[in-house]
Amino acid sequence: MxxxxxxxxxxxxxxxxxxxxxxxxxxxxxxxxxxxxxxxxxxxxxxxxxxxxxxxxxxxxxxxxxxxxxxxxxxxxxxxxxxxxxxxxxxxxxxxKMNYGLLTTARFEEGKDLWMLATGTGLAPFISVLYELETWDNYENIILVYSVRETKELAYMEIIEGLKDHEYFGEFSHKFRFLPVVTREKFEGALDKRIPVLLESGELEKKIDLSLDPERSRIMICGNPQMVDDTRTWFTDHGYSVSRRSKPGHLALENLW
Ligand SMILES: Cc1cc2nc3c(=O)[nH]c(=O)nc-3n(C[C@H](O)[C@H](O)[C@H](O)COP(=O)(O)OP(=O)(O)OC[C@H]3O[C@@H](n4cnc5c(N)ncnc54)[C@H](O)[C@@H]3O)c2cc1C
Ligand SMILES: NC(=O)c1ccc[n+]([C@@H]2O[C@H](COP(=O)([O-])OP(=O)(O)OC[C@H]3O[C@@H](n4cnc5c(N)ncnc54)[C@H](OP(=O)(O)O)[C@@H]3O)[C@@H](O)[C@H]2O)c1
Missing domain, CATH: 2.40.30.10 (Translation factors)
Known part of the structure; x- marks a missing residue:
């Protein structure tokens, strides 16, 4: 303590x-x-x-x-x-008074597309990342995927959708793609399968209309530990590596419990 x-x-x-x-x-x-x-x-x-x-x-x-x-x-x-x-x-x-954590874009070198994959309250750090001008300056495409069980749990929708008219970030709105995922009911515009399943089937890339590519893609993953694990495994099986202090890679991860 x-x-x-x-x-x-x-x-x-x-x-x-x-x-x-x-x-x-x-x-x-x-x-x-x-x-x-x-x-x-x-x-x-x-x-x-x-x-x-x-x-x-x-x-x-x-x-x-x-x-x-x-x-x-x-x-x-x-x-x-x-x-x-x-x-x-x-x-x-x-x-x-101390701040903590390595789920930051400073973990990456040279990426062009920033993918942020969240379940539940794992959305939290990505709102902060989206509020940084540096994020919009540094990436050509910024993708937020947010998975919840039910539509009523989709928080911060006004903030996310309001980014296109934001006084600082609005001019970059062409870079931003948002995909809600609602796994336990139907919701228009959302996909309804878990993130690793959507990755494996190619549905996620298709819906976002952008290909994942280790040369370009930098991926931040936050939320349910099993989701973080399963998603990390999919990426490491496809040629991506986790960023380490001494060796920047493609993935930055955070488990919420
Ligand atoms: C790095 C880090 C960042 C975190 N950021 C957040 C955050 O922004 N918002 C937040 O609500 N929690 C966050 N957590 C989780 C948080 O620390 C607590 O676990 C949470 O507040 C619950 O505390 P508790 O004492 O009530 O239950 P705990 O005894 O801590 O947890 C009991 C159980 O509740 C479930 N659980 C815990 N946290 C969550 C969660 N966030 N979403 C879904 N199920 C959960 C798990 O099954 C866990 O075993 C974070 C955890 C870590 C390690
Ligand atoms: N009181 C309530 O009304 C209420 C409502 C919801 C949750 N809860 C409780 O809150 C806790 C956490 O709930 P939460 O909804 O924030 O978190 P969660 O269970 O982690 O679910 C959030 C999202 O993550 C997905 N997910 C879960 N495991 C995954 C995995 N291995 N890979 C990929 N995606 C995965 C879920 O899909 P799936 O739907 O496929 O699991 C859902 O879309 C639970 O303990 C739950 O009992 C309570």
């Missing part, structure tokens, strides 16, 4: 409910808090007995925003989220 000078106490300033099991919240931001898009924070909540429960949370907001935003699941009886989901505006959440 971090010592007291290793974290700051921030206040909740906004809460958005997406579905019964999904919500987002904004916190005040300590002026010295620094992170790179794609990274995560460690958040803490004080329990009644005075101890603190800590969990990792990907940052949704942009590195230049004055606040910090996070997107959360509610796990029934989850030690952290059963408490977090009860908090109100003005309540306190602790934020470790």
């Amino acid at each position: 971090p010592k007291e000078d290793k974290y700051t106490a921030e206040k909740i300033i906004e809460i958005t409910t997406w579905a019964s099991n999904l919500f987002s919240f904004k916190l005040t931001r300590y002026a010295g808090y620094r992170f790179v898009a794609g990274q995560f924070s460690r958040l803490g909540i004080k329990k009644d007995d005075g101890t603190i429960v800590w969990r990792a949370y990907s940052i949704v907001s942009a590195s230049y925003d004055e606040h910090l935003e996070y997107f959360s699941i509610v796990v029934p009886d989850g030690e952290f989220t059963s408490r977090l989901s009860q908090l109100k505006i003005g309540d306190e959440v602790l934020v470790e």
Whole structure:
């Protein structure tokens, strides 16, 4: 557990409910808090007995925003989220001063197409990546694939679809392709099979209208650990490698549990 000078106490300033099991919240931001898009924070909540429960949370907001935003699941009886989901505006959440994580575009060299593949709250870091001007400058094509069980769990749709009219990024909207995947019901415009199945059948490339190619494609994967594993396996079987600190590759991965 971090010592007291290793974290700051921030206040909740906004809460958005997406579905019964999904919500987002904004916190005040300590002026010295620094992170790179794609990274995560460690958040803490004080329990009644005075101890603190800590969990990792990907940052949704942009590195230049004055606040910090996070997107959360509610796990029934989850030690952290059963408490977090009860908090109100003005309540306190602790934020470790340290930033974490390697799910950043800095892991890649020379790619032309950035593919971001998410399940569930694994969307969070990709919103932050999409808020960076550098992302739009550095890639010719930017693809976001977002898989959820049911349509009502498709969060941040207005933000994603609003990118085309965004004051900074709108001029790059021709570069952006978004594919929702809804696996347990039909939704117009969405595909309905799991990401690795869509990769194997070629349906994903067909729907996006862009070919995957190790020369051009750089792939970020975030969400359900089994999805991350299965998707990574598909890519490594097809000539892609995971980026390492000493050796940049094609893939950057993050498991949410
Ligand atoms: C690097 C990293 C980044 C993360 N970012 C986020 C984030 O942005 N948003 C978020 O909601 N969670 C995120 N998590 C998960 C988060 O740390 C907690 O696990 C989550 O808040 C649940 O905490 P809990 O104590 O209520 O349940 P836990 O005891 O931590 O988890 C219980 C079970 O709930 C399920 N579960 C946990 N997290 C999720 C999830 N996000 N989606 C679906 N099922 C889940 C798993 O089956 C897990 O075993 C992240 C985890 C890591 C390692
Ligand atoms: N209370 C509620 O209303 C409610 C609703 C939903 C979820 N939950 C709970 O929340 C937890 C997580 O739910 P979640 O929906 O965020 O996460 P999830 O189970 O990871 O599902 C999110 C998306 O990931 C897909 N997926 C799962 N495993 C995959 C794999 N191995 N490869 C590729 N894709 C995969 C799912 O497809 P599939 O549909 O094919 O699995 C779905 O499209 C679960 O424990 C669940 O019980 C509760």
